[in-house]
Amino acid sequence: MPSVLVIDESLITRQGFRRILSQEYRSLFFAEAKNGKKASVLAASRVWDLVILDVGSSKHDAFGLLTDIKKRQPSTHVLMMTAHADALVCARAQQAGATGYFCRDASRSVLLKALRNGFLGHQHFDKDMLPQDAHKIASLLRQLSPREYLVMLALSEGKRITDIGAKLELSAKTVSTYKRRVFNKLQVNSIPDLIRQVSQLAPSGSSPSSNLRTWA
Numbered sequence: 001m002p003s004v005l006v007i008d009e010s011l012i013t014r015q016g017f018r019r020i021l022s023q024e025y026r027s028l029f030f031a032e033a034k035n036g037k038k039a040s041v042l043a044a045s046r047v048w049d050l051v052i053l054d055v056g057s058s059k060h061d062a063f064g065l066l067t068d069i070k071k072r073q074p075s076t077h078v079l080m081m082t083a084h085a086d087a088l089v090c091a092r093a094q095q096a097g098a099t100g101y102f103c104r105d106a107s108r109s110v111l112l113k114a115l116r117n118g119f120l121g122h123q124h125f126d127k128d129m130l131p132q133d134a135h136k137i138a139s140l141l142r143q144l145s146p147r148e149y150l151v152m153l154a155l156s157e158g159k160r161i162t163d164i165g166a167k168l169e170l171s172a173k174t175v176s177t178y179k180r181r182v183f184n185k186l187q188v189n190s191i192p193d194l195i196r197q198v199s200q201l202a203p204s205g206s207s208p209s210s211n212l213r214t215w216a
Contacts, residue, residue, distance in 0.1 A: 004031075056082055088141070094123075182194070
């Protein structure tokens with residue numbers, strides 16, 4: 001019996017997945033979580049065949065959950081779902097061990113393809129989402145911790161230290177420490193340098209930090 005866990009704060013989205021999956025798979029063990037606390041408990045309760053994880057929720061740390069799930073259950077396949085495609089986030093999802101990455105407004109046929117690939121463990125990353133130089137992206141992102149990555153995105157978007165701290169529930173001093181680590185790891189000396197570095201990693205015409213809904 002295939003098992004799937006959907007982690008998304010939207011009841012409508014969770015019910016939608018339940019309906020679609022029940023129509024496609026007659027025998028299915030389905031569970032859902034609307035926040036990180038419940039998701040962590042359910043994720044640890046059994047070995048899941050597939051986890052569908054919303055990237056943009058304010059109620060859980062998506063990449064923290066992804067890392068924890070893959071550490072506890074390496075065989076579990078995780079599909080990351082996003083409201084807005086973002087090259088850096090897509091590359092980070094792939095680098096962190098996700099099986100696929102898709103937009104929540106995808107057509108039914110695209111969604112079913114993502115689910116089938118997810119159950120089979122086949123990679124599902126839209127070539128238009130991934131940067132052309134995905135290996136360079138992955139090499140960069142491997143240097144950063146999840147928090148450093150979020151601070152990098154915020155800084156490249158022009159956010160102030162105090163605003164970043166408020167959003168991530170961190171002190172300004174802690175954010176400044178993350179900022180210093182990001183600068184050191186990426187070998188930049190200023191915000192303009194950081195913006196240029198990040199911009200070089202995004203496909204032409206896209207914004208590398210447009211998807212700040214991925215904040216934890």
